[in-house]
Amino acid sequence: xxxxxxxxxxxxxxxxxxxxxxxxxxxxxxxxxxxxxxxxxxxxxxxxxxxxxxxxxxxxxxxxxxxxxxxxxxxxxxxxxxxxxxxxxxxxxxxxxxxxxxxxxxxxxxxxxxxxxxxxxxxx
Ligand SMILES: [Fe+2]
Ligand SMILES: [Fe+2]
Numbered sequence: 001x002x003x004x005x006x007x008x009x010x011x012x013x014x015x016x017x018x019x020x021x022x023x024x025x026x027x028x029x030x031x032x033x034x035x036x037x038x039x040x041x042x043x044x045x046x047x048x049x050x051x052x053x054x055x056x057x058x059x060x061x062x063x064x065x066x067x068x069x070x071x072x073x074x075x076x077x078x079x080x081x082x083x084x085x086x087x088x089x090x091x092x093x094x095x096x097x098x099x100x101x102x103x104x105x106x107x108x109x110x111x112x113x114x115x116x117x118x119x120x121x122x123x124x
Contacts, residue, residue, distance in 0.1 A: 002059055002120050010048040011109055017041050018102055025097040034097070035085065042078050045105070049075070052116065061119050067112055074104060 021037045049071040056064040081088075081096065088096075 002055060002123060004117050004120055007048075007052060007055065007113070007116075010044075010051060011113070014041075014044060014048055014105070015109070017044055018105060022098055022102060025094050031085070031093075035082075038078075038082060038085075038097075042075070042082065045075065045078070052113070055120070056116065059120055059123055061116055063115060063119075067116065070108060070112055074108060077101075077104075 017037070017040060021034065021041055024034050024037055053064075053068055053071070055061075056067060061067070078101065081101070085093070
């Protein structure tokens with residue numbers, strides 16, 4: 001029997017971290033501090049995606065390939081952005097954190113992860 005408890009708990013922590021990052025950007029915290037939170041977000045996201053991918057394999061989730069691809073894309077974009085942070089102007093920097101990245105991750109949680117949740121609940 002599988003349940004979503006572990007994944008749900010990780011989602012809550014991930015959203016909390018994203019909010020912390022969002023707040024730091026909004027309140028004009030030094031970039032160094034924002035980078036540190038961003039690194040925390042990325043490494044926690046990596047751990048979370050690994051958990052989800054393990055569950056997908058264990059439960060033979062039919063959309064595993066597509067879902068993994070989406071995870072990979074999100075992480076690639078995050079790493080790419082991380083590398084270019086210093087060259088990015090203040091406006092785009094804030095825009096990206098406050099809207100783009102946050103929105104992409106939350107959209108993933110609400111749509112793609114929801115499909116995994118439906119799959120798991122059908123197994124029980
Ligand atoms: Fe997730
Ligand atoms: Fe996911």
